[in-house]
Amino acid sequence: MDTENLKAIIIGLNLDNEQFEYSMTELAALAEANNLDVVDRLVQKLDHPDRATYFGKGKVEELRLSVLDHDADMVIVNDELSPSQIRNLEKAVETKIIDRTGLILEIFANRARTHEAKLQVQLAKLQYQLPRLHTSASQRLDQQTGSGGGGFTSRGSGESKIELNRRVIEKDIAHIKQELKDIQKSDLTQRKQRDSKSIPTVALVGYTNAGKSTIMNRLVNRYGENNEKQVMVKNMLFATLDTSVRKLIFEDNKTMLLSDTVGFVSKLPHQLVQAFRSTLAEAANADLLVQVVDESDENKELMMKTTEQTLKEIGVENIPMITVFNKADILDEPRPQRAGDNLVIAALEEDSIDELVNVIKENSYNDYVINEFLIPFNKGEIVNYLNTNANVISTEYVADGTQIQAELTAVDSDRFKDFIVTNE
Numbered sequence: 393m394d395t396e397n398l399k400a401i402i403i404g405l406n407l408d409n410e411q412f413e414y415s416m417t418e419l420a421a422l423a424e425a426n427n428l429d430v431v432d433r434l435v436q437k438l439d440h441p442d443r444a445t446y447f448g449k450g451k452v453e454e455l456r457l458s459v460l461d462h463d464a465d466m467v468i469v470n471d472e473l474s475p476s477q478i479r480n481l482e483k484a485v486e487t488k489i490i491d492r493t494g495l496i497l498e499i500f501a502n503r504a505r506t507h508e509a510k511l512q513v514q515l516a517k518l519q520y521q522l523p524r525l526h527t528s529a530s531q532r533l534d535q536q537t538g539s540g541g542g543g544f545t546s547r548g549s550g551e552s553k554i555e556l557n558r559r560v561i562e563k564d565i566a567h568i569k570q571e572l573k574d575i576q577k578s579d580l581t582q583r584k585q586r587d588s589k590s591i592p593t594v595a596l597v598g599y600t601n602a603g604k605s606t607i608m609n610r611l612v613n614r615y616g617e618n619n620e621k622q623v624m625v626k627n628m629l630f631a632t633l634d635t636s637v638r639k640l641i642f643e644d645n646k647t648m649l650l651s652d653t654v655g656f657v658s659k660l661p662h663q664l665v666q667a668f669r670s671t672l673a674e675a676a677n678a679d680l681l682v683q684v685v686d687e688s689d690e691n692k693e694l695m696m697k698t699t700e701q702t703l704k705e706i707g708v709e710n711i712p713m714i715t716v717f718n719k720a721d722i723l724d725e726p727r728p729q730r731a732g733d734n735l736v737i738a739a740l741e742e743d744s745i746d747e748l749v750n751v752i753k754e755n756s757y758n759d760y761v762i763n764e765f766l767i768p769f770n771k772g773e774i775v776n777y778l779n780t781n782a783n784v785i786s787t788e789y790v791a792d793g794t795q796i797q798a799e800l801t802a803v804d805s806d807r808f809k810d811f812i813v814t815n816e
């Protein structure tokens with residue numbers, strides 16, 4: 393859908409919810425993320441949504457007038473509405489109505505670049521449509537029977553048409569699911585291979601626009617293996633839809649896999665969360681999570697809560713997590729600043745990245761040990777291996793071979809245990 397320059401009115405129902413104001417601000421940002429111009433903003437306070445039109449009669453009329461006044465192309469409602477509510481509102485206001493879920497699905501659809509992301513979004517959209525198709529069918533039938541009109545012929549044909557659509561969608565869903573499964577199978581193989589190499593995996597997670605991709609790029613810039621590709625950074629919601637994994641090699645030869653993940657937002661449609669489960673599996677399999685928070689955003693507490701809830705929803709639990717409060721430059725807070733394993737930083741500043749690397753490394757290499765080896769001269773390949781894969785602290789040539797003190801993984805230590813010098 394080309395949404396350039398289309399005008400939208402946002403409207404929300406305040407059911408005495410303390411997060412209401414924030415969710416309206418975010419809705420406007422979501423609309424802008426989809427290139428819509430927000431021309432008006434209406435709110436209503438009620439105890440319960442109206443069953444038929446979600447908003448009360450007076451508010452619906454106000455909305456209709458505002459649409460005329462601003463010549464708006466659509467109305468975006470801050471919650472997920474029932475299909476009949478959308479239909480009734482459309483009739484009353486005489487313009488296109490989109491709910492929050494529909495809007496987020498639309499943004500994801502426009503942003504998806506890779507084949508996998510496209511399939512995931514398509515799956516979420518179909519799953520969103522399916523119950524709607526069903527309900528609208530039965531409701532239309534109810535109306536027909538209720539009014540006494542219609543009769544058997546129209547009822548029958550209506551029903552079979554809906555039934556047909558439903559079957560087409562169900563078939564598409566099954567097809568996409570299978571295709572995703574195939575893709576994920578190869579992902580899983582890759583992940584298994586990585587696991588076997590016992591390289592620690594660190595995942596950047598957090599609310600959209602917090603600075604995850606910026607941090608990823610700063611680290612890849614410094615430590616990326618042979619100029620690994622940068623990821624996209626943009627000041628917009630959901631800039632990243634795909635998980636990308638990059639290998640980092642530090643000065644001491646310690647390696648790490650760093651993954652950047654899709655950002656979260658409040659009321660992320662559950663169809664999307666489900667569809668993106670596999671993308672987010674990188675986070676689920678991480679040894680360490682780095683939660684990135686926009687320190688300069690006044691709603692950061694809420695954003696952290698949402699992030700933690702969403703992680704739970706996709707089954708990411710019991711993984712150690714450090715929290716990084718980013719964008720401290722905006723508030724001009726002292727940085728880098730450390731409290732335990734949590735950090736206040738500005739991703740674009742070198743000393744912030746230094747400190748971040750320290751904290752990440754301290755939390756990632758717990759199974760490293762320091763050993764003293766004596767490698768016979770005819771085993772030069774082991775010396776080479778240690779020089780490229782371990783943190784060599786000292787090297788000395790003695791009568792029986794090369795004496796090396798090195799910090800290395802427990803796996804490597806075990807591998808070369810025959811050459812360990814025991815100090816007895």
Ligand SMILES: Nc1nc2c(ncn2[C@@H]2O[C@H](COP(=O)(O)OP(=O)(O)OP(=O)(O)O)[C@@H](O)[C@H]2O)c(=O)[nH]1
Pocket residue numbers: 599600601602603604605606607624625626627628629630631632633653654655656718719720721722737738739740
């Ligand atoms: N002032 C300031 N801006 C920052 C900092 N870190 C990131 N940004 C900006 O914040 C915006 C969002 O950054 P991204 O790295 O794309 O954010 P993200 O978390 O990857 O966002 P999604 O991919 O949407 O989840 C960009 O315009 C960055 O340039 C920072 O430390 N200070």
Ligand SMILES: [Mg+2]
Pocket residue numbers: 604605606624625631632652
């Ligand atoms: Mg990003």
